[in-house]
Amino acid sequence: MRRPSVRRITALAAAGLLFTGLAACGSDDGGDAGGTDGKASSLVIYSGRNEKLVKPLLDELEKAIGTKVEVRYGDSAELAAQILEEGDRTKAGLFFSQDAGALGALSKEGVLQKLPRATLDKVDKAYRGSGGDWVGLSGRVRVLAYNPDKVPGNKLPGSVLDLVGPEWKNKVGFAPTNASFQAFVTGMRVLKGDDATRTWLKGLKDNGARSYANNLAVLEAVDSGEISLGMINHYYWYEQIAEKGEDKVTAKLHFLPGKDPGALINVAGAGVLEGTGQSEAAHKALDFLLSKRAQTYFAAETKEYPLAAGVTSPVKDLPPLESLDSPDIDLGRLESLQQTLAMLREQGLV
Known part of the structure; x- marks a missing residue:
């Protein structure tokens, strides 16, 4: 070596x-x-x-x-x-x-x-x-967990980029210190560039997005109605369903279309x-x-x-995995975590 x-x-x-x-x-x-x-x-x-x-x-x-x-x-x-x-x-x-x-x-x-x-x-x-x-x-795929009592299915965002819009002010949750979120941000940098990603992160913060310790806390906040939707990995919802039963979980999942950065696998x-x-x-x-x-x-x-x-x-x-409309990306390029962490610190998110 x-x-x-x-x-x-x-x-x-x-x-x-x-x-x-x-x-x-x-x-x-x-x-x-x-x-x-x-x-x-x-x-x-x-x-x-x-x-x-x-x-x-x-x-x-x-x-x-x-x-x-x-x-x-x-x-x-x-x-x-x-x-x-x-x-x-x-x-x-x-x-x-x-x-x-x-x-x-x-x-x-x-x-x-x-x-x-x-x-x-x-x-x-x-x-x-x-x-x-x-x-x-x-x-594992990035998804949006949403509370159907807060967000009707026909009003769901078509892209994670939409979450900085005024209709989602104070309604979104995320876990900025979580490795999966940071990998997603790295993926956005690869797909959209640093300037666009920096602008999105600033918009997310300015739009009152709420920070949580981890994906599970985000899901629980969505489920309780504390927030309308949150960015998580898909399996947290399926684990909750297996543990509690589907009738005991209010939150639903939205798999983003169109090779969106928010649908990173x-x-x-x-x-x-x-x-x-x-x-x-x-x-x-x-x-x-x-x-x-x-x-x-x-x-x-x-x-x-x-x-x-x-x-x-x-x-x-x-x-099925083949049914997901995830972005085309060389996953090895997610190695630039240093730059992602610097960007998150710059925006005061970690």
């Missing part, structure tokens, strides 16, 4: 992404996960996905690939920065990211292996790295690290995560979209 540029690490650190335990983790002698022939005795996974969510699946993975698996959990961006800082010393053989942006950052630095065509072809090209070095494992995904001697186990692990068993697990447990070809979601009334 080549060493990343000092400039790149400094940029990530400036964005507040370096893991506080960086030095300690980087110097950990750990187990014998290294080697030069790709046949290490164990596989180390750096996981940006929550331990409570994925540990049962990763326990299955260990049995499926026949190799001891060690998992280090943390924030995806922090772990990506840690891998770049560690360089050739990294213990990670597989990076399992919560979002495409962190994978894009590693791809940009050339620290991920090119994946076999057989692996890449399991996932639509829209949901994998353009450099062929990472694949999406599960998807982001992914959780994974890539194999270069030069760690864990290639064989890491590739087996990636294939397991794209298996029907693992893909169905993601769909059932998180209500995300399975991304491997031939696997469908068991979630009732979830629109």
